[in-house]
Amino acid sequence: MKKLSLRKRAALELFRRIRKNKVVLHELRTLFWECTLRCNISCQHCGSDCRVVADQPDMPVEDFLKVVDSITPHVNPNKVLVIFTGGEALVRKDIEVCGLELYRRGYPWGIVSNGLYLTRERLDSLLASGLHSITISLDGFEEAHNWLRCHPKSYEKALNAVRMLVEEKEIAWDIVTCANKKNIADLPAFKDFLLSIGVKNWRIFTIFPVGRASELPELQLSNDEFTAVLDFIRETRKEGKIHVNYGCEGFLGEYETEVRDHFYQCNAGVSTASVLADGSISGCPSIRANFHQGNVYNDSFPEVWENRFKPFRDRKWAKKGICADCKLFRYCEGNGMHLHDDKGDLLFCHYQRINE
Numbered sequence: 238m239k240k241l242s243l244r245k246r247a248a249l250e251l252f253r254r255i256r257k258n259k260v261v262l263h264e265l266r267t268l269f270w271e272c273t274l275r276c277n278i279s280c281q282h283c284g285s286d287c288r289v290v291a292d293q294p295d296m297p298v299e300d301f302l303k304v305v306d307s308i309t310p311h312v313n314p315n316k317v318l319v320i321f322t323g324g325e326a327l328v329r330k331d332i333e334v335c336g337l338e339l340y341r342r343g344y345p346w347g348i349v350s351n352g353l354y355l356t357r358e359r360l361d362s363l364l365a366s367g368l369h370s371i372t373i374s375l376d377g378f379e380e381a382h383n384w385l386r387c388h389p390k391s392y393e394k395a396l397n398a399v400r401m402l403v404e405e406k407e408i409a410w411d412i413v414t415c416a417n418k419k420n421i422a423d424l425p426a427f428k429d430f431l432l433s434i435g436v437k438n439w440r441i442f443t444i445f446p447v448g449r450a451s452e453l454p455e456l457q458l459s460n461d462e463f464t465a466v467l468d469f470i471r472e473t474r475k476e477g478k479i480h481v482n483y484g485c486e487g488f489l490g491e492y493e494t495e496v497r498d499h500f501y502q503c504n505a506g507v508s509t510a511s512v513l514a515d516g517s518i519s520g521c522p523s524i525r526a527n528f529h530q531g532n533v534y535n536d537s538f539p540e541v542w543e544n545r546f547k548p549f550r551d552r553k554w555a556k557k558g559i560c561a562d563c564k565l566f567r568y569c570e571g572n573g574m575h576l577h578d579d580k581g582d583l584l585f586c587h588y589q590r591i592n593e
């Protein structure tokens with residue numbers, strides 16, 4: 238593997254100290270609610286358990302609000318962002334009911350959506366309920382997007398949603414793109430297109446070859462293609478016309494701070510928690526392995542947040558397999574929590590991919 242430059246190493250050391258402090262403070266800043274496993278599409282890459290009709294019933298809004306009310310005495314609500322995720326959050330018709338209650342309690346709230354159900358009417362209703370932020374998935378131009386989303390109208394609807402958001406000045410929003418073999422060659426043209434329609438914030442992520450995603454060769458970037466995506470993000474950031482970031486996953490060595498606004502850090506269980514569809518309490522909804530720390534139907538969320546979450550806050554357990562002798566473990570801590578299986582074994586190392 239290539240060595241890190243002295244300059245980068247010094248900066249990483251400094252950040253490590255800041256990170257240690259954040260782990261000690263353990264302040265809840267982002268709370269995801271996996272409000273449904275139902276979805277209106279069935280994406281090629283979906284790593285979640287969502288289905289068009291899910292067996293798991295949606296958690297009633299009042300049950301989630303009870304959790305929120307148990308948290309409120311321990312936090313400044315203004316500083317905790319609640320994010321509705323799924324499945325597809327907008328298949329629920331009562332998002333606004335919950336959103337308004339969160340707004341009344343002082344919590345900013347947002348949604349991650351594929352945009353299919355985001356009509357003008359629905360957006361107005363969400364805004365009237367205090368919507369603070371929204372992320373829309375747009376995975377390249379029409380053919381690439383509809384292929385990934387397995388729906389012929391998906392691109393048209395998502396693009397309509399983005400065009401509506403361009404006109405909204407009061408909320409924070411971005412689009413997120415899954416880079417894959419079908420869209421990688423078009424990324425520069427897609428960037429120009431996004432700029433032309435007024436998109437200012439863009440996140441790009443990649444898929445790691447595990448589970449359902451490993452069965453589709455189009456989803457897997459080669460090591461060179463993966464590096465090319467990072468180079469593209471770095472160059473685009475230098476250009477400064479659109480604010481682009483690589484997703485939070487993965488320690489990226491020399492690319493650290495050059496493809497994201499900050500150093501790599503997995504905030505799952507450190508400042509991010511999630512209430513999953515069945516009530517399980519975890520660190521981040523992207524984690525599919527069983528790192529659950531409790532369940533809102535049996536446990537008090539503040540008690541779980543305060544006294545459990547040890548595997549998230551102290552990641553020494555991850556120092557095994559290829560991470561056991563890795564000199565970069567002090568910065569990477571065994572990569573994102575979502576990249577570990579039920580046994581805690583690492584599924585994927587981004588750094589290795591860049592340097593092989």
Ligand code: SF4
Nearest residue numbers: 560563566569586588
């Ligand atoms: S081997 Fe482990 S600790 Fe080292 S860079 Fe890869 S994931 Fe991180």
Ligand code: SF4
Nearest residue numbers: 485503521573574575
């Ligand atoms: S588990 Fe993965 S997706 Fe979640 S915060 Fe950590 S790195 Fe990011």
